[in-house]
Amino acid sequence: DVQLVESGGGLVQPGGSLRLSCVASGFSGSRGCMTWFRQAPGKEREGVASVNIGGGVTNYADSVKGRFAISQENAANTVYLQINSLKPEDTAMYYCAFLDGTGWFLTGTRCSLQRSSYNTWGQGTQVTVSS
DSSP states (O other): OOEEEEEOOEEEOTTOOEEEEEEEESOOOSOEEEEEEEEOTTSOOEEEEEEETTTOOEEEOGGGTTTEEEEEEGGGTEEEEEEOSOOGGGOEEEEEEEEEOTTTOOTTOOOOOOGGGOOEEOOOEEEEEOO
16 A cells, blocks of 8 residues: 655744655555645645656646646655745645556646545645744
């Protein structure tokens, strides 16, 4: 089974930056998606950034374009989320999710930001933006 472990969250002042990491284990393929979601208290979990791990195609929610950047380090089975110019409304639990696309997912496809597309999740890392 694939396991995901997130890290890098914390308390940061508005305007600051963080880099979140998601390490995947138990997967040896090269097709699929890694996606970051976030969930604030009382709100729905929303997808913010995804990467097609085979082709590197990225996809971002409109609300985070220009401030969030997703990247991957294939040799380390790690996906990163760089968050810049943090705002109080970015406060949330951030989750990493995985879709195994072995044998069917095309490398040029943009990955979904819909929660229902994913069935493997990490435990989350808390990001709190406050002065």
